Amino acid sequence: MRLLLNAGRLSEANTLFEQVVSRGPTSSDRWGRSYLLVHRATMAWRLRRIPLALELAAEGWTEMDSERPTGVLASRALGQLGYLLEGIGHRRAALDMVRLALHVAREAGDPSALAQCLQRLGGTLNFRAIDGKPVNAHEIFGEARQHLSEGLTLVGPDDVSYWPLVGAYSRSLAGTGDLELAARHATEVLAHGLELDDLWTVAVGNWVLGCVHAGLGEFVQARTLASRAVAAANKINDNSLLLRFSLDLADICASMEDEVGEAAALRCSVTASRMATETLQEGLGQALEQRRLAVQAQKLAMAAQEAAARDPLTGLANRLGLERSAQQLLEGTASKGKVPWLVLVDVDWFKDVNDDAGHAAGDAALREIARLLRRECRAGDLVARWAGDEFVVLLGDAGPGTDVGPAVAERIRAAVDEHDWRIVLGTARRPTVSIGVAGGPAKLDQLFAAADIALYRAKRQGRNRVEVHETMARLGELSES
Structure with missing residues (x-):
């Protein structure tokens, strides 16, 4: 399903999603169930099935509250939820979640899970560096670069996290001023995406190359590459990428005094931002209500269990x-x-x-x-x-x-x-x-x-x-x- 989405084959992805979601989570493991629910929520989000995405996310999030997270599945569930929260716009919670996911992955000791969590945290920090104060950007990019570099030592090209790691790493390189090395890695990412018809990877490769050319003052090439990144992100319905790439495209157009291009890019960013804001408002209300009901039910169940084991007259155990x-x-x-x-x-x-x-x-x-x-x-x-x-x-x-x-x-x-x-x-x-x-x-x-x-x-x-x-x-x- 992820491959279909990243290739922009949304109709096929939606059909497959219908088949999968109708069966319900099959894992008996609590964290396996959480991971499946949040992963499905992410797929529903990218398919623009917002109410279902919020319902699945709230259920998966509630599952996570019952015990201390441990193991590979817990790290993947937390990381996936962080990715989803980032796309929705709940950014503070997203960063906290991916940091927790990394901590759990380190304890679990699985290289693939750890690499994936390092990629999610590095990518999230890249976005924070871009959106934050310029005086802090180099330091934040530097932290991202360390995490991503570590991730690349853990997995090879056959791992699902490898090319996302390379893409995020190339952006952190550009952010710390290593433009030549950033361009080399981004070119590899783009070539890999084109070869596999993976529009997500194509979008990231074009975006980083656009940033590199913008950093060199080559705004015409930067605009072309950034436009391709926006088009690919739009085609695969990745809202967080679309918002980030369209804002960068608007900045490039502004540097060229291309008012038409800047306005078009800003309209795209506003659309993506509005979707995130509206979903965040609706989703938080829905998630909080479901969490409140879940916690209330859990407390009632615990109280009933305790009452069954306690003598009502004396208060002692029975x-x-x-x-x-x-x-x-x-x-x-x-x-x-x-x-x-x-x-x-x-x-x-x-x-x-x-x-x-x-x-x-x-x-x-x-x-x-x-x-x-x-x-x-x-x-x-x-x-x-x-x-x-x-x-x-x-x-x-x-x-x-x-x-x-x-x-x-x-x-x-x-x-x-x-x-x-x-x-x-x-x-x-x-x-x-x-x-x-x-x-x-x-x-x-x-x-x-x-x-x-x-x-x-x-x-x-x-x-x-x-x-x-x-x-x-x-x-x-x-x-x-």
Whole structure:
């Protein structure tokens, strides 16, 4: 499709685009999907299918917001979006995007992807140098030249980025005053474009040669070449090239005092600029709305997922939350050479609390016990309401001692036993807790089963006490030793 567009065969490109876009993105990889969406948006943009281009771009951009970009596909997606934003006229975002794409490509380590990102950044900087203050142009062209030169060391003529790299490099050479070398490279680019009937490459080659002749004061040749560049850019519907080339043509005509040519070039630039401005206004509104809705939906989904794993009464993790998080905590503890402890807490005579003070007071008592549990545990510990009046505390990085689990359990027992319950329960029977403790290099279900045995022993031996499962504790000591 890109080859058809660059050859100016827009009708064929549009037919092929219809076939492709009707199938939807097929990649299961998030960044692969983003790249396909933004690439299709670029194709739609060049085919002047603006609403579809904006819809695809907004969807692709929204996909990018969900995680840190990594890998080749992420770099290509970001670079493609930067190219599209440049064409639309969202220039600040475009430059930020291509710089980020380059950073991601360097991390990915793929030469072709890196070369493409270097070409996009170098080309974007060339345009900034031309449009900015003349005093800054040489420095910006110099930065572009460095990026483009690096890109040319990474790929050969068979790579898709090679000739765009050479074209952009020749323009940065002209911008830094190396006109002879710029002309040599631009001539190679033009010859390659003519050979392959690639009007994009033809347009770039003619543009750079026009700039070189203008720099030498040879304005007649410069006007001819710049006119050819504008005609090619117009034929392939590349708005960013058309805007840039028509402005340069107008400057050349002005230097020759060719008022007719200057007016025609300016009309062309105004048309391209108007399209960019109108699309930017429409596109930003549409993209921002879609992004807002996407973020809102993501937040709602995350809230629903979190709510499903949290106990509504106490605010602690529920059984699902414990099961979801326990494996990661256990693996993290093992990776540090530490031994996890599971503390199983059961409220004594809770039915009597409910009967004496009422269910509302009983719920308040459970909330208060949950607060005490959080107070006696560290931020990294996993505290959950297992069921009814039963709680679980999973201690992760418990340190070098073999008595950490029992020590925390005793603190919890004492905190509940010594708590002033009058505000919550009045004169009703105050709650105490029985606790079973197990520790060792085991899975969650093994730790839970061992702690449950110890808890049953605590209940039988009078309640309001802590019991440790000795077998699991000895396993913990052996593991630490």
